[in-house]
Amino acid sequence: MTELHWLSALEAVKLIKNKKLSPVELTDALIKRIDKYDKHFNTFISFRPEQALKEARVAEEDVMKGDALGPLHGIPFGLKDIIDAKGWNTTAHSALLKDNVADKDAFVTGKLKEAGAILLGKLSTHEFALGGPSFDLPWPPARNAWNRKYFPGGSSSGSGAAVAAGFLPLALGSDTGGSVRNPASMNGLLGIKATYGRVSRSGVIPLSFSLDHVGPLTRTTSDNALALSVISGWDKNDPASADVNVPNFGEDLDRGVSGLKIGIIRHFYTKDLIACDEMVNALEAAITKLEKSGAVVEEIATRPLQDFAACNRVILLSEACAIHKDWLKSRSEDYGESLLSRLLPGTALTAVDYVEAIRTRARYTQEFNEIFQNFDAIITINNMEAAFPIEDSALCEKIYPRQARTPFNVTGNPALAVPIGFNSEGLPLSMQVITPQFDETMAYRIAASFESNTEWTKHHPDLDETSVY
Amino acid sequence: MMEKRDIPESIATLIGPKKADEAAKKASDMASKLDRNNSWWQEPSHVFRAITWAIRS
Numbered sequence: 357m358t359e360l361h362w363l364s365a366l367e368a369v370k371l372i373k374n375k376k377l378s379p380v381e382l383t384d385a386l387i388k389r390i391d392k393y394d395k396h397f398n399t400f401i402s403f404r405p406e407q408a409l410k411e412a413r414v415a416e417e418d419v420m421k422g423d424a425l426g427p428l429h430g431i432p433f434g435l436k437d438i439i440d441a442k443g444w445n446t447t448a449h450s451a452l453l454k455d456n457v458a459d460k461d462a463f464v465t466g467k468l469k470e471a472g473a474i475l476l477g478k479l480s481t482h483e484f485a486l487g488g489p490s491f492d493l494p495w496p497p498a499r500n501a502w503n504r505k506y507f508p509g510g511s512s513s514g515s516g517a518a519v520a521a522g523f524l525p526l527a528l529g530s531d532t533g534g535s536v537r538n539p540a541s542m543n544g545l546l547g548i549k550a551t552y553g554r555v556s557r558s559g560v561i562p563l564s565f566s567l568d569h570v571g572p573l574t575r576t577t578s579d580n581a582l583a584l585s586v587i588s589g590w591d592k593n594d595p596a597s598a599d600v601n602v603p604n605f606g607e608d609l610d611r612g613v614s615g616l617k618i619g620i621i622r623h624f625y626t627k628d629l630i631a632c633d634e635m636v637n638a639l640e641a642a643i644t645k646l647e648k649s650g651a652v653v654e655e656i657a658t659r660p661l662q663d664f665a666a667c668n669r670v671i672l673l674s675e676a677c678a679i680h681k682d683w684l685k686s687r688s689e690d691y692g693e694s695l696l697s698r699l700l701p702g703t704a705l706t707a708v709d710y711v712e713a714i715r716t717r718a719r720y721t722q723e724f725n726e727i728f729q730n731f732d733a734i735i736t737i738n739n740m741e742a743a744f745p746i747e748d749s750a751l752c753e754k755i756y757p758r759q760a761r762t763p764f765n766v767t768g769n770p771a772l773a774v775p776i777g778f779n780s781e782g783l784p785l786s787m788q789v790i791t792p793q794f795d796e797t798m799a800y801r802i803a804a805s806f807e808s809n810t811e812w813t814k815h816h817p818d819l820d821e822t823s824v825y
Numbered sequence: 826m827m828e829k830r831d832i833p834e835s836i837a838t839l840i841g842p843k844k845a846d847e848a849a850k851k852a853s854d855m856a857s858k859l860d861r862n863n864s865w866w867q868e869p870s871h872v873f874r875a876i877t878w879a880i881r882s
Contacts, residue, residue, distance in 0.1 A: 666858035704830035704852035
């Protein structure tokens with residue numbers, strides 16, 4: 357049998373329901389692994405092994421009693437530490453909130469618990485999901501599971517590194533300018549930013565309420581589809597929540613891609629920005645693989661990446677400054693340097709800038725809706741490079757913005773990060789699959805077809821090697 | 826055309842002139858790069874939606 361820490365959530369839940377694996381055994385195995393290795397990767401901010409084991413024992417009793425079991429019964433999970441869980445601290449990885457205790461579950465936390473999942477811990481993030489990687493905060497930054505010298509992506513850094521390290525099969529992150537898809541990319545995972553409104557953000561500390569999304573990070577496509585099915589749904593406490601049907605997002609995983617029409621946006625990485633050769637080669641190989649599986653591939657053009665980035669930044673920073681305005685005046689010394697330097701420009705933007713950006717956003721969204729009249733999906737690059745050394749702050753400032761994720765926070769389309777291989781240093785590479793509004797099922801269908809024809813999601817880091825500094 | 830932006834005085838005083846100047850330059854750059862080719866007419870509300878907007882209990 358696969359080592360317990362590398363079981364997918366679906367594999368583990370099947371074994372649990374068949375009484376071949378106890379939730380206690382699984383939880384205990386993950387706790388031991390976290391105890392042994394997380395000191396090298398800093399993925400957890402809060403970790404409650406005793407509480408998790410207690411809940412696992414209850415889950416075990418439910419199995420033995422023959423009770424009806426949820427789709428994630430007995431599966432440990434983690435939350436980016438901007439997502440509330442009743443009785444747990446929600447720190448946003450910031451000195452400003454280090455003593456903040458949540459008095460109720462976020463909507464998504466409640467959904468995972470209802471499905472039978474067990475909260476094992478709260479995970480590192482960039483400060484308030486914006487400033488990082490930082491070394492001047494109360495907790496150190498998470499490190500890449502494939503090589504701890506490297507950046508694990510952000511801002512859902514701990515979520516990405518913990519899942520890739522085999523500490524958890526599933527974690528939630530948030531994505532405002534790409535913060536689920538970036539750690540998914542740099543840790544070799546699946547990570548989705550679903551349609552804006554698909555997943556409630558109530559109980560999640562906002563960065564930019566009109567761009568914020570919550571999404572799952574997992575090691576397999578089927579786990580990701582299951583997790584999204586569990587956390588989706590209308591919520592009266594999120595004004596942007598969409599009252600739409602929630603399908604089983606995994607229903608088309610075996611349908612293949614034959615006959616699907618897929619548009620490829622190459623100018624994002626060959627003209628607007630120039631991606632490194634290894635990333636481009638891996639992406640082109642992935643496109644060829646999909647073509648050989650029967651997809652009809654056609655290159656398409658949109659406006660340049662820089663237009664989307666400017667729109668995203670003006671909206672994001674205007675809204676973030678509205679949220680942080682009082683603390684900026686009263687506690688600016690408590691922010692880390694990185695967050696402060698990224699946030700401050702927002703205080704100088706004008707009301708006209710913000711309104712113009714919102715109007716521009718509506719126009720860009722319409723442009724993508726028109727493209728999707730003729731295509732089932734779009735594929736493009738995720739990052740222009742693989743992960744970079746985490747302690748090289750100059751390189752970080754240079755490489756961090758070199759990405760193609762912000763367009764889909766602006767337009768609200770589903771965007772799924774999919775692993776496409778490794779570079780010569782053994783660091784993961786990634787592409788994005790983008791689909792029409794509320795058609796996440798199609799993104800998973802394409803990812804599953806690709807996954808079934810490749811071995812990329814079957815590779816795992818050897819932490820005895822990758823934890824060495 | 827460069828869209829010159831300034832950090833509010835209340836913030837600039839707290840963070841000092843160097844950081845304020847850097848932030849103002851970044852804001853000016855962002856504002857300049859924003860595509861403003863918009864036509865204007867009566868607009869839909871982008872955040873407020875009457876169906877889902879409610880005072881939280």
